[in-house]
Amino acid sequence: MDSGSTKTEDPRREPTTFREFLASLGRPFVEIGDTVRGIFAVFGLTLYYMVRGRTRWKAIFEQLHEVGNRSVIFIAVTLGFLGMILIYQSGYQAQQITGDLQMLGGLFLQLLLREFAPTITAMMLATRVATGMAAQIGSMVVTEQVDALEMSAAQPIDYLVVPRFIATTIMTVVLSIFAVLVAYTAGAITAQLSFGLNVRTFVDMSFIGWFDVWMGLTKAVAYGMAIPIIACHAGLNVFGGSAGVGRATTAAVVNASLAVVILDFIISGAGYVILHLVS
Amino acid sequence: MIRIENITKYHQGRPVLEDVSFTIAEGSNVGLIGPGGSGKSLLLKIVCGLVSPDGGKVFIDDVDVHSLTPQELADLRFRIGMLFQNYALFDFMNVGENIAFPLHQEGGFSDEEIDERVKQALIDISLPGIDHLFPNELSGGMKKRVSFARAVIRRPPILFYDDPTAGLDPVTSSKIFILLEKMKVEGGVTSVTISHDIQGIKSICDRFAMLEEGKLVFLGDHDEIEACEIPVVSKFWQGYSDDELEI
Amino acid sequence: MHRLVSRLQLPFSILGEKALKWANITGGLILLTWQIMLNLLPWNWNFDGPEIWRSMYRVGVQSFPIVVVTAVLVGAIMVIQSGLYIEQYQAHGLLGWGAGYAILREVGPILIGLMFSGRVGANNTAELGTMKVTDQIDALRALAIDPVAYLVMPRFLAMIVMMFLLVVVGNFTALIGGAVTSQVLLGVDMMLFYQSVVTYVLLDDLWHGLIKSVMFGFAIAVISCYFGLATRGGAVGVGRAVNASVVGSAIAIFAIDYFVAFGTL
Known part of the structure; x- marks a missing residue:
């Protein structure tokens, strides 16, 4: 009997034998492995075509507009709220425990740079940009446009992924810097209104070192590279009409958000270790 | 010449193409028929290398399509034109850019030359002067014709038509078939056409192949299919069913 | 002119x-x-009990693994970030407070909420959107079945209950992730971390996070169902609807968070 034809089974069926039970335990890991391998394959091909292929400035600028300009308001709203929330909570705690708000602004800026600005910006881009890309490329797959690209001898990765990759990497860095400004301004206003903290006291750069700037930039670049690759991978692997596009957009936002959290953990941990080795 | 050898393809453990083999001679026009879901579109995509099979080989002019590097595959595709079932017009380009896209990809054409050829292509499909419109502004028949113009703009020696009249009204369908017939009359083109329109396909094809549940059940010319005794083939060809509806 | x-x-x-x-x-x-x-x-x-159970099962099974993974990593990240300050001031006893307070009150519910919206909310919008563009919603109406009662209610209830439970689980796993990180990376004893959490983090902080999680669940459920039912225009429309749903949910999460913080302090 052919191995292919034995695989016809209803996934909802209860496993009956021990082997099937083991198979149902292992299947998610196999799927995760396939997804990760697929993502790295897309990443490798993207880098290859970035070096080898023609640079399409027009497409890159279109994507810069798509990723950047159309996310500005969204980032401003969410990060503005985040700045106000963080200052509220930490200011309240500081007042309760030490009664001293002098360091609030400086430490807030440091935390924003190291952690919150790039990570939350990337989480927001993972929702807005990753779903958008997966939906767009996914619809191109189901309407056979990607096949038509290939038949015209254009590589879909070169043509579709490379401009998105370049544009998102640039824009994640730019939007992270914008996010620092927005969240810090919102925090300063909240500190002034709620705790009567003078803006001059709040704006305090003395805590900031090169470490914080590098940390924030490294994170932003890493997220900016991961998000478009994961989104395009999800989009290119669509099958089965509008239900498939729905599945792909969900996969894109989940995988991209998870990637952001995982990268955050790795980079923060590495940063901590490096800081220890230096000092 | 296209040689298809023992093509097999599984989807979720179920065979959708089983051991399909046939040869398409240079200059012949094959009509591929069969009920929905019998694997016709998939076979076409395997032949032009968009999908890789689980077993078997495809040779175009004695070159194994699925063993080529991306660059060699690209060179091969310069000689293949394909008309997709869902139009597959790039919705981020206007009509002119869509038709010119294969030429831009191939390279070596001056801008004036490309403009000239796009203009001529639009005249050929009797839709002159619509190059500035976007695909979502066109009707289904217009999209099919633009898609046809894009498929033939390189004047490829091999042409694949995947259901050129799907979802079109009879008048528009006949216009499409007139276009395809003109292509055939001009000569020298090897083509494969998938269609459910038996009348239309009779007019442009000289050989016929039928797929049923992933298997090749018939291969022959017009007289042979008219005289064919196999029930599924003759019923499909004459377009009737005497089966009771199973309840 | x-x-x-x-x-x-x-x-x-x-x-x-x-x-x-x-x-x-x-x-x-x-x-x-x-x-x-x-x-x-x-x-x-007029609830369909089994259907609500099935929805809860689906929602829970879909999002449990990613919530656990996210929570463990978030706990670890919070410990690393507060660890940098704790070492500066040599206040190891406050590590549990810093990380625990941040996790339970803010970062835990927000990040789990964002994950939940991406996993469950997006999936919900995609499902309803596909039903809409394939005319299944109209078919329900033609059979005199109210789509809100039949499709939205089970999802709505399942999402609120499950969001709450997932934040409970997420808080717990995040603290475990934090404790392990503090032991392995920072060399701060797990017991010290635990004691610091128990001593300084108030029950109030836990409740604050849990109440927010119910509100996030409510917002995600309503927003994802609305954009799903408002889908138009084929496969492209489904993609657009999912995009709108996750963006709307993210804005709602931050806005609700702000107003809860503003209201309770």
């Missing part, structure tokens, strides 16, 4: 279009919330 006038009108027409779009969305959301509330009135109860 005519072109100049139309050029001058352009910004206003864009502004008007945006305003109309937003008014449309706001109205639709309020209307859907209203219909859900009507269905929640005791004399309108």
Whole structure:
């Protein structure tokens, strides 16, 4: 009997034998492995075509507009709220425990740079940009446009992924810097209104070192590279009409958000270790 | 010449193409028929290398399509034109850019030359002067014709038509078939056409192949299919069913 | 002259279009919330018990693994970030407080909420959107079945309950992740971390996070169902709907978080 034809089974069926039970335990890991391998394959091909292929400035600028300009308001709203929330909570705690708000602004800026600005910006881009890309490329797959690209001898990765990759990497860095400004301004206003903290006291750069700037930039670049690759991978692997596009957009936002959290953990941990080795 | 050898393809453990083999001679026009879901579109995509099979080989002019590097595959595709079932017009380009896209990809054409050829292509499909419109502004028949113009703009020696009249009204369908017939009359083109329109396909094809549940059940010319005794083939060809509806 | 006038009108027409779009969305959301509330009135109860269980099972199974992974990593990240300050001031006893307070009160619910919206909310919008574009919703109406009662209510209840439970689980795993990180990476004893959490983090902080999680669940459920039912235009439309749903949910999460913080302090 052919191995292919034995695989016809209803996934909802209860496993009956021990082997099937083991198979149902292992299947998610196999799927995760396939997804990760697929993502790295897309990443490798993207880098290859970035070096080898023609640079399409027009497409890159279109994507810069798509990723950047159309996310500005969204980032401003969410990060503005985040700045106000963080200052509220930490200011309240500081007042309760030490009664001293002098360091609030400086430490807030440091935390924003190291952690919150790039990570939350990337989480927001993972929702807005990753779903958008997966939906767009996914619809191109189901309407056979990607096949038509290939038949015209254009590589879909070169043509579709490379401009998105370049544009998102640039824009994640730019939007992270914008996010620092927005969240810090919102925090300063909240500190002034709620705790009567003078803006001059709040704006305090003395805590900031090169470490914080590098940390924030490294994170932003890493997220900016991961998000478009994961989104395009999800989009290119669509099958089965509008239900498939729905599945792909969900996969894109989940995988991209998870990637952001995982990268955050790795980079923060590495940063901590490096800081220890230096000092 | 296209040689298809023992093509097999599984989807979720179920065979959708089983051991399909046939040869398409240079200059012949094959009509591929069969009920929905019998694997016709998939076979076409395997032949032009968009999908890789689980077993078997495809040779175009004695070159194994699925063993080529991306660059060699690209060179091969310069000689293949394909008309997709869902139009597959790039919705981020206007009509002119869509038709010119294969030429831009191939390279070596001056801008004036490309403009000239796009203009001529639009005249050929009797839709002159619509190059500035976007695909979502066109009707289904217009999209099919633009898609046809894009498929033939390189004047490829091999042409694949995947259901050129799907979802079109009879008048528009006949216009499409007139276009395809003109292509055939001009000569020298090897083509494969998938269609459910038996009348239309009779007019442009000289050989016929039928797929049923992933298997090749018939291969022959017009007289042979008219005289064919196999029930599924003759019923499909004459377009009737005497089966009771199973309840 | 005519072109100049139309050029001058352009910004206003864009502004008007945006305003109309937003008014449309706001109205639709309020209307859907209203219909859900009507269905929640005791004399309108018409719940399909097994269907609610199935929805809860689906929602839980879908999101449990990613919530656990996210929570463990978030706990670890919070410990690393506060660890940098703790070492600066040599206050190891405050590590549990810093990380625990941040996790339970803010970062835990927000990040789990964002994950939940991506996993469950997006999936929900995609499902309902696909049903809408394939005319299944109209088919339900033609059979005299109210789509809100039949499709939205089970999802709505399942999402609120499951969001709450997932944040409970997420808080717990995040603290474990934090404790392990503090032991392995920072060399701060796990017991010290644990004691610090128990001593300084108040029950109040836990409740604050849990109440927010219910509100996030409510917002994600309403928003994802609304955008799903408002889908138009084939596969492209489904993609757009999912995009709108996750963006709307993210804005709602941060806005709710802000107003809860503002209201309770």
